[in-house]
Amino acid sequence: MAYLTLSHISKQFAETYAVEDFNLDIDKGEFVSFLGPSGCGKTTTLRMVAGFEIPTSGRITLDGADITNKAPNQRHVGMVFQSYALFPNMTVSQNIGFGLRVRKASEAEIKERVKEMVSLVNLEKHADKYPFQLSGGQQQRVSLARALAIRPNVLLLDEPLSALDAKIRVSLRAEIRSIQRRLGITAIFVTHDQEEALSISDRIVVMYDGNVEQVGTPFDIYNFPRTPFVANFVGSLNTANAEVTDTEKGLLNMDGVQLVSAAKMDGLKKGDKVRIAIRPERFSFASEGKKANVLDCQIENITFLGSVVRVHILVGKTKFTMDTFNYPSLALPQIGDMVQVTCSKEAVLILGEATS
Amino acid sequence: MNLAKVQTLSKTSKPKPQTRRIPVWSWFWFILGALYFILPLYATLQFSLQMKRDQITLLAYQKAFEDPQFIKTFTYSNILALATIVAGIVLFVPTAYWIRLRLPEARRLTEFITFLPFVVPAIILVFGMIRIYSTPVKIPFTDIELFQPLTTTHFGTNILIVAGYMVLAMPYMYRSVDIGMRTVDVRTLTEAAQSLGANWFTIITRVILPNIRASLLSGALLTFAIVVGEVTLASFLGVNAFGPYLFLLGQHLAYQPAALSFVTFLLTWMAMGLIQLFTGGQGQATGAH
Numbered sequence: 001m002a003y004l005t006l007s008h009i010s011k012q013f014a015e016t017y018a019v020e021d022f023n024l025d026i027d028k029g030e031f032v033s034f035l036g037p038s039g040c041g042k043t044t045t046l047r048m049v050a051g052f053e054i055p056t057s058g059r060i061t062l063d064g065a066d067i068t069n070k071a072p073n074q075r076h077v078g079m080v081f082q083s084y085a086l087f088p089n090m091t092v093s094q095n096i097g098f099g100l101r102v103r104k105a106s107e108a109e110i111k112e113r114v115k116e117m118v119s120l121v122n123l124e125k126h127a128d129k130y131p132f133q134l135s136g137g138q139q140q141r142v143s144l145a146r147a148l149a150i151r152p153n154v155l156l157l158d159e160p161l162s163a164l165d166a167k168i169r170v171s172l173r174a175e176i177r178s179i180q181r182r183l184g185i186t187a188i189f190v191t192h193d194q195e196e197a198l199s200i201s202d203r204i205v206v207m208y209d210g211n212v213e214q215v216g217t218p219f220d221i222y223n224f225p226r227t228p229f230v231a232n233f234v235g236s237l238n239t240a241n242a243e244v245t246d247t248e249k250g251l252l253n254m255d256g257v258q259l260v261s262a263a264k265m266d267g268l269k270k271g272d273k274v275r276i277a278i279r280p281e282r283f284s285f286a287s288e289g290k291k292a293n294v295l296d297c298q299i300e301n302i303t304f305l306g307s308v309v310r311v312h313i314l315v316g317k318t319k320f321t322m323d324t325f326n327y328p329s330l331a332l333p334q335i336g337d338m339v340q341v342t343c344s345k346e347a348v349l350i351l352g353e354a355t356s
Numbered sequence: 357m358n359l360a361k362v363q364t365l366s367k368t369s370k371p372k373p374q375t376r377r378i379p380v381w382s383w384f385w386f387i388l389g390a391l392y393f394i395l396p397l398y399a400t401l402q403f404s405l406q407m408k409r410d411q412i413t414l415l416a417y418q419k420a421f422e423d424p425q426f427i428k429t430f431t432y433s434n435i436l437a438l439a440t441i442v443a444g445i446v447l448f449v450p451t452a453y454w455i456r457l458r459l460p461e462a463r464r465l466t467e468f469i470t471f472l473p474f475v476v477p478a479i480i481l482v483f484g485m486i487r488i489y490s491t492p493v494k495i496p497f498t499d500i501e502l503f504q505p506l507t508t509t510h511f512g513t514n515i516l517i518v519a520g521y522m523v524l525a526m527p528y529m530y531r532s533v534d535i536g537m538r539t540v541d542v543r544t545l546t547e548a549a550q551s552l553g554a555n556w557f558t559i560i561t562r563v564i565l566p567n568i569r570a571s572l573l574s575g576a577l578l579t580f581a582i583v584v585g586e587v588t589l590a591s592f593l594g595v596n597a598f599g600p601y602l603f604l605l606g607q608h609l610a611y612q613p614a615a616l617s618f619v620t621f622l623l624t625w626m627a628m629g630l631i632q633l634f635t636g637g638q639g640q641a642t643g644a645h
Contacts, residue, residue, distance in 0.1 A: 073551070079551040083541060087545065
């Protein structure tokens with residue numbers, strides 16, 4: 001049985017559904033991210049797990065107990081907020097010990113646990129400081145330590161890294177993941193940043209407009225997007241319209257260019273117009289080895305991005321980008337050259353109906 | 357050009373820091389405004405020091421402080437002020453908190469209500485209170501009396517006057533609390549405390565109140581200044597407070613009222629000074645991210 005279950009959860013505000021029929025089972029110790037653009041319902045869902053919003057319908061069970069209508073202070077979940085939410089009138093130690101004091105733990109226990117948590121987040125030298133004396137990254141680590149100090153059943157993180165600069169975000173997210181793994185705590189992480197979600201999650205729930213688009217591991221979400229939204233939102237994507245020419249062989253015609261795809265064509269027939277997608281990094285130069293699809297193209301532009309070289313190509317009438325790893329002996333063509341690029345049939349995804 | 361010369365020149369001819377020049381007219385209006393406040397105060401002080409002819413003496417102050425009625429009324433007014441402050445905190449803090457947290461649509465109505473004491477004179481308030489509370493409180497449509505008229509007992513009158521003072525101090529106390537809460541992210545702090553297991557009482561006493569300390573102090577000191585000097589409510593409710601005492605003293609004496617007026621001014625300025633002292637540090641201790 002799953003440790004945390006959200007079953008047919010919906011939340012309605014006036015006439016609008018912020019979350020609609022959300023279903024998810026989370027195992028103990030799992031790190032799940034809710035990923036999506038602003039307004040997709042990810043934070044509302046998290047707040048329903050925390051108890052700050054009551055679902056319009058559905059059930060939430062935690063370790064077998066129904067917590068749907070339980071008050072937030074009775075759920076024993078730890079929460080980390082985007083704005084840190086540290087108590088300004090308390091020091092780092094006092095903030096971390098607050099939850100234990102509320103639970104009437106002994107002074108000795110509080111002292112020991114606070115020391116343990118301060119050490120966990122590497123803030124030993126700052127234990128007696130007030131929040132205004134700390135940097136953003138330090139404040140967020142205090143917030144994390146405070147949430148963990150009470151040994152919560154579930155750790156909820158509501159875009160905890162959004163207010164931090166890029167470098168701190170990268171280091172802190174790794175730290176969060178490391179601590180979560182070490183303690184074996186079940187965690188739900190809300191973010192709109194796909195890189196964050198992909199890099200630290202066991203599973204990702206991609207949401208859009210109140211609905212779940214796809215649930216899967218980062219690998220599945222990235223390589224096998226099931227909806228056009230997931231394909232477009234996660235990673236970069238080349239898309240184009242194409243016509244189905246043979247459903248058994250997986251053949252498509254993209255403006256006179258033949259493509260072969262390994263995608264299932266159930267429900268499709270010859271002549272159907274579909275939207276296809278190919279990730280930029282799935283292309284390679286044919287000179288390095290040919291795959292199922294070999295395409296003649298013209299080099300339109302080349303952009304050097306450091307570890308990656310982005311090549312803008314024209315395949316027939318369709319413009320694509322191709323990302324290739326940079327290495328010293330890379331033989332790049334010149335702008336205007338006619339070359340052949342290749343990709344596997346698995347790289348050609350079918351997203352749905354063609355768009356105008 | 358010789359670089360060494362340029363460097364030497366730059367060392368010896370550093371630009372002087374520019375001092376801000378205040379326009380003459382600003383000084384004029386400042387001095388005029390200061391004189392408007394200071395001159396009458398100085399006149400009062402000077403008068404209070406002239407109880408003995410051709411001498412500067414503190415005799416007026418001595419006589420005023422020696423009067424047992426002064427001690428009695430001043431102490432009583434201080435107790436009333438304290439009771440008003442405590443009752444105000446108990447009423448206004450949870451109200452402002454709840455409106456900020458759950459009832460933002462009630463803000464405008466509440467703000468209107470808190471401004472009413474500026475519009476309704478104290479004399480109207482006290483006559484209304486006397487009218488209502490000078491009769492027994494009965495269960496509607498019966499003759500069963502729940503409470504005796506509050507105006508007939510000392511305890512009842514004290515309750516009435518504290519309630520009246522709460523109304524007079526409401527614009528200052530409520531707004532101080534409301535402004536204090538605006539500087540604090542009340543909602544997120546509440547949710548953080550709730551997620552850690554705190555109940556409402558713990559949240560208000562351990563999270564909200566400490567973070568609006570400076571605002572509470574502002575409101576408290578303003579309330580103190582209002583209560584200690586208040587005359588109308590105290591006179592009509594017949595309580596032996598400092599305001600009426602000072603008024604009566606002025607009817608038949610000259611120097612002592614001047615002395616006590618000056619002392620009251622000083623007390624009020626002290627209260628303002630304390631507000632400045634404590635609110636000056638609030639920005640660092642609360643809410644800096």
